[in-house]
Amino acid sequence: MTRQQLVSIGVPVLNEELNFPILISRVIPDIMLAVMMGQERIVRNLDAKRPRQHVIDLCTGYLQYLDKALQNLVEPPALNFGPNEVGYSVKEVIKRAKSHFNEQLSINYIESSRYELESEQLHLDSSRAFREIHWNPKWSQDEALDRTFAWWKRVLSKPTEIKEACLEDLNRHSSTNLKKGFSHER
Numbered sequence: 001m002t003r004q005q006l007v008s009i010g011v012p013v014l015n016e017e018l019n020f021p022i023l024i025s026r027v028i029p030d031i032m033l034a035v036m037m038g039q040e041r042i043v044r045n046l047d048a049k050r051p052r053q054h055v056i057d058l059c060t061g062y063l064q065y066l067d068k069a070l071q072n073l074v075e076p077p078a079l080n081f082g083p084n085e086v087g088y089s090v091k092e093v094i095k096r097a098k099s100h101f102n103e104q105l106s107i108n109y110i111e112s113s114r115y116e117l118e119s120e121q122l123h124l125d126s127s128r129a130f131r132e133i134h135w136n137p138k139w140s141q142d143e144a145l146d147r148t149f150a151w152w153k154r155v156l157s158k159p160t161e162i163k164e165a166c167l168e169d170l171n172r173h174s175s176t177n178l179k180k181g182f183s184h185e186r
Helices: 003-008 027-037 055-070 090-104 127-133 141-157 159-174
Strands: 041-044 107-110
Touching: 027 041, 027 090, 027 107, 027 141, 041 090, 055 127, 055 159, 090 141, 141 159
Parallel strands: 041 107
Antiparallel strands: none
16 A cells, blocks of 8 residues: 555554654554555564553443433543553564564564653553443453454455454454453552
8 A cells, every 4th residue: 555545544654754764652553554565664662561452442431431421420530441451562562463463564673762751651540430430441451452453454354344343343342241350459
């Protein structure tokens, strides 16, 4: 796909003004661009840890919150919806992606002092969401990443099955019970 085609379907692409061969803070889009375009992508800060979650968990949190708010069961405070575990490093995300895409994935990294002010580890405190609306993510970060990469693999091999892939994930998510031991204690 050309850069223009990627932009036309909403894929975030390199800001050429930066003259820097990465998408800022976008490891999963960079991974998928490497797979789709068959080209090496460059990432930074392999040890940076970030919370990883599936969009379905996030959406169910917002829908649950909206439901409680419409019933006047909660005041509208700001809530975070995030995984219960410590975040995954960029290196761990790439390793997980390679288990799905193997030789299709070519990733390299840069070491740069340009990002020395970047936090090594970020996390979201979702304890208020748990207390206020009893929300908990159903999928661990492992499951969220595996489902994300499985969805992409299916859609890239059968582009006409986007709807089916989405419905499969929604059905799988709705039939998943909360994992034992999930807690908002950090």
